[in-house]
């Protein structure tokens with residue numbers, strides 16, 4: 400059973416993006432008013448007790464992240480909201496931005512109070528033009544009502560919220576690349592430590608949180624940390640939004656409790672694999688997640704611990720269904736092309752490794768591969784993993800290696816047959832270009848995309 404009554408209950412109602420409607424029908428900002436009277440440390444303790452985890456991809460405990468921000472100091476503190484939503488298969492944050500932006504703004508007020516911040520930046524995926532307009536409209540209404548701005552909510556303090564458009568680079572969703580991009584520089588990840596909580600935006604203490612993570616805060620405080628925790632399972636509290644796509648009868652965004660069974664999502668909410676076909680595999684947490692076979696999917700549950708224990712990850716909550724008529728070479732080609740195209744070029748193992756992976760996958764797809772290419776793919780993945788500044792390296796290596804390991808028999812048979820993959824012509828051959836060219840292609844802020 401899908402959960403009703405949280406974020407989906409808001410964004411499924413018409414006009415919920417308007418302040419008057421959100422206040423009348425959903426009591427918007429009531430929790431923010433209450434929370435700003437609490438001690439910041441008590442707010443952080445409540446978020447820790449609720450076991451809210453980051454829903455942008457990494458699943459890091461939210462309260463713990465906030466607690467790393469130094470409580471006192473002479474530098475300003477910042478909140479950066481990650482609305483880049485670039486992980487392939489992920490389309491849930493846009494439902495919030497379009498349908499219930501006041502839930503996000505209320506979450507921002509709560510977070511800023513806890514980390515003592517007077518300024519929040521929302522970094523929005525550049526393609527989300529309508530979403531940005533909706534969000535700005537909600538922000539304008541919140542300023543006019545005194546919820547934001549000088550003496551916001553009668554606190555005697557300022558709180559400003561700024562919307563900043565990205566320019567279409569997947570890497571700018573990585574939190575330190577995002578910060579660089581916000582500062583007007585080329586969007587490339589920083590070495591860590593120092594982590595953003597100590598030196599983030601403009602070298603000041605900064606919390607980066609995903610749109611959905613922050614939007615659950617009003618519910619967390621309304622029901623209380625214990626009840627929020629009890630909604631979830633396996634060490635994570637609450638629910639989450641799942642973007643369900645691929646070969647499925649009813650694709651869409653579904654709100655489910657943590658620990659929801661994968662097959663109930665696919666066969667129940669999603670209406671089953673499309674065209675009465677059989678399930679071949681599932682990508683459970685965005686393209687960066689290692690793939691699950693149909694057998695593994697039977698045991699899978701949608702939470703961070705279960706999927707980690709199965710050797711995959713819950714990531715951004717994007718479930719992509721693959722039917723039994725899909726050749727794995729097409730999945731391999733598509734995935735390797737994406738990471739080759741999006742590598743920012745900063746780290747050699749990622750820049751050159753993703754280029755080699757794509758080159759080999761394209762060769763196989765064109766019917767010119769050799770069985771030993773599969774070992775070469777695994778070797779390249781092993782050399783990327785753990786050797787890059789940011790997790791883009793793992794995001795490349797993990798899924799590609801999982802396709803080869805779990806579907807090796809099929810891929811070997813394909814190579815030995817000498818066939819050409821149906822999708823081989825979809826990908827242009829840009830392999831003559833040296834990988835260094837990619838460095839110039841990293842998008843910074845809007846207008847800086849080369």
Ligand SMILES: Cc1cc2nc3c(=O)[nH]c(=O)nc-3n(C[C@H](O)[C@H](O)[C@H](O)COP(=O)(O)O)c2cc1C
Nearest residue numbers: 453454455481483484485572573574608609612790
């Ligand atoms: C290559 C890459 C892309 C990412 N893209 C996004 C994104 O689009 N949106 C997002 O919220 N997090 C993204 N992340 C995760 C962020 O780095 C960060 O963990 C997250 O924004 C923290 O928020 P949370 O704790 O609320 O999840 C990405 C990470 C990597 C390595």
